[in-house]
Amino acid sequence: MIDIKGLTVRYGKKVALDNLDLNVGDGEHLILMGPNGSGKTTLLRALLGLVAHEGEIRLNGKPTTALTRRELAREIAYVPQIFSTPYTFTVKEFVSMGLYSLTREWWIEDERIYDTLNEVGIYELHEKTINTLSGGELQKAIIARALIQDSNYILMDEPTAHLDIRSTQEVLEVISNFRDKGIIIVSHDLNAINKMGGNVLLIKNGKMVFKGTKAHPDFKSRIADTFETRISEIGDFLYFPLS
Amino acid sequence: MRFSPFIFIIFLFFLTIVNVLVSLSIGPVHIPVKEILKNIYLYAFNKGPNWTISTIIFYIRLPRIVLAVIIGMILGVSGLVTQTVFKNPLGDPYLTGVSSGAAVGAAIGFLVSPFLVPVLAFVFAMLAVGISFLISRSDGEVNTEMLILAGVSVSFLFSAVASYIIYLKVANLRGVLFWLLGGLYGATWTDDFWLFIALLVIFPLMVYFRRELDIMLMGDEQAKSLGVSTGRVKTVTLLVSSLITSLAVSVVGIIGFIGLVSPHIGRKIVGESHRFLVFVAPLIGANILLVSDTIARSTPQGEIPVGIITSFIGAPVLIYLLYRRRKM
Secondary structure, eight states: OEEEEEEEEEETTEEEEEEEEEEEOTTOEEEEEOOTTSSHHHHHHHHTTOSOOEEEEEETTEEGGGSOHHHHHHHEEEEOOOOOOOOOOBHHHHHHGGGTTTOSOGGGOHHHHHHHHHHHTOGGGTTSBGGGOOHHHHHHHHHHHHHTTOOSEEEEESTTTTOOHHHHHHHHHHHHTOTTSEEEEEOOOHHHHHHOOSEEEEEETTEEEEEEOTTSTTHHHHHHHHTTSOHHHHHTTTTOOOO | OOOOHHHHHHHHHHHHHHHHHHHHHOSSSOOOHHHHHHHHHHHHTTSOOOHHHHHIIIIIIHHHHHHHHHHHHHHHHHHHHHHHHTTOTTOOTTTTSHHHHHHHHHHHHHHHOGGGHHHHHHHHHHHHHHHHHHHTEETTEEOHHHHHHHHHHHHHHHHHHHHHHHHHTOSOHHHHHHHHHOOOTTOOHHHHHHHHHHHHHHHHHHHHTHHHHHHHTTOHHHHHHTTOOHHHHHHHHHHHHHHHHHHHHHHHOOOOSHHHHHHHHHHHHHOSOHHHHHHHHHHHHHHHHHHHHHHHTTSTTSOOOHHHHHHHHHHHHHHHHHHHHHHO
16 A cells, blocks of 8 residues: 655755645556656656655555665566667566565576566567567566566556557556556556556646546546647547557 | 677686786796796695796796786776766776876875885875765765766866876976886785785675676666665775775776776676676786786886786777677
8 A cells, every 4th residue: 555645846946746645555556647747757756765755655554765775676666668778688687687676596586587577478588688679578578577576566657658559559468467466657648548447647737636537527628627638639549449 | 799608707717827827937037838837836835846937936927917917807897897887888997086196196106205106196096086976975875977077077186286296396207107007017925915805805895786786787767666775886886996996006006998998898798797797807807907917028128017008908909899889
């Protein structure tokens, strides 16, 4: 259970998150939406202990500031926005980095790594180097690295950005299998959001403006308000049948 | 080209031994390798070795050769850590101000008394490093981007001071220049002992941190989210490598290019993983410095500063590696 109370993050004079209250239950899937600069990524960064914040973030009752990095990594894993990398780690080496918080003897954990790669569907890539992967393959490797951390929560920053339709579908399928994990996903991809279950959280200017399901009667109008556009313009995207 | 890392490490180990033997045989008096092995055996078991040869081996050539191996290893592993922590392929262990600080100390030393050169070089190197670290602290952590800029700025400042002293005050210009370009001519078993202790500090530490160093290549944000205390790792590794490098510089002067080029060669052969690189980079450094020093002490002109040779070998290698990377 993530329990956020009065969370405020400032970058200099700019207030990125303004007195935010939020609960995320165990196993809850939460989609985080909001305009650019609304504070979505800052919320993820605060949860990961990457930015200084006011207010309190409690994990199962314990404030995150009282946890070491290693302890926090056992609770919350992170799937960053896809990146390009010059490094020639193999997929296996890369995914094994997720074991850091759990063990110092990562080289005896082959089975665990292969199981995770299978779960995400990229076992056959384990000897390829990460600088040669396609966007979809790398995204799945990043997800595998977070998955092997064996945490209760995974935070994902735009997991379907820059992916083609097929890769998006595959990544979404992988994510939808994480039923026992709490997941917070930042996304702008309306098609993807449409496919995902769970609640939607809308934030704007560092404040929460809506939390509820996509079936909520106000959902569409709140989205239109938040993004300052008309329902008719987003209507075509939302509930666009993907399959 | 990527070899099996284990085999390559074993290969480097034997290459070092071969290099040591070859280097032992080269000098004003040529001693065949067979003769060396025979004398080592006779000396070790106290069976009446040839004392002339033994003296040359154990009191003249070996201390210097051992020093080359130790210093090469220190520079190789420090260079590796610097490049990784700064995420900068041009990183070398002098980046935090070590070399220019040491130059100021050495210049003052030549002014006052040559015996003070090593001590003052070490003290001023640490002073420069200390200033760089103080400038680049933010939120109780070392900010590596700031540290590069601070190191460069501090280096310029200390270089200016060193140049001023050398240009206006120092009479023994040739001596200073020789020191600045680095040389192992003064090697003694005492030097070897102390630098071996230094190697025993830095090397196991970097082996211990090999996992963290791998993960930190992915960037601070990811490393932290995976559970790495990046601030602590950076501070400890950079401080220790600066300290140990300062110690090395205070004994042998500023030997360039080893710290820069050894990790690059290592990466080309065994890949990025520090699990292997922490062994490979120092062994490559040891071999380059040993070969360079053997050349430096046996040119027709007599002894020349080893820094000249390492740059002559290092620069083309680096250019070749960059050229290969561009073609990829």
